[in-house]
Amino acid sequence: MPHDPGAKPLVEVRGLNVRFVSREATVKAVNGVDFTLAQNDPSASWARAAPASRSRCAR
Known part of the structure; x- marks a missing residue:
């Protein structure tokens, strides 16, 4: 699927x-x-299906 520069960002x-x-x-x-x-980016499918990260966020 070609990249659509006008597509709404998912991430x-x-x-x-x-x-x-x-x-x-x-x-x-x-x-x-x-x-x-x-x-509509095929590489974005992980963002919809991936479980939460196990890495802790530190500030």
């Missing part, structure tokens, strides 16, 4: 950072990632 993420911290080290898994998935 829009800006500046995503994910770190995993242990006593030994901090691992930067994702650093400053931006992405948008449209409702």
Whole structure:
């Protein structure tokens, strides 16, 4: 299916950072990632079906 630039976003993420911290080290898994998935984008099917993440969010 071709990308439709006018399609309504299903998911829009800006500046995503994910770190995993242990006593030994901090691992930067994702650093400053931006992405948008449209409702009609086949790669967005995980966003509708995926269970909640098991990673904890820390502020």
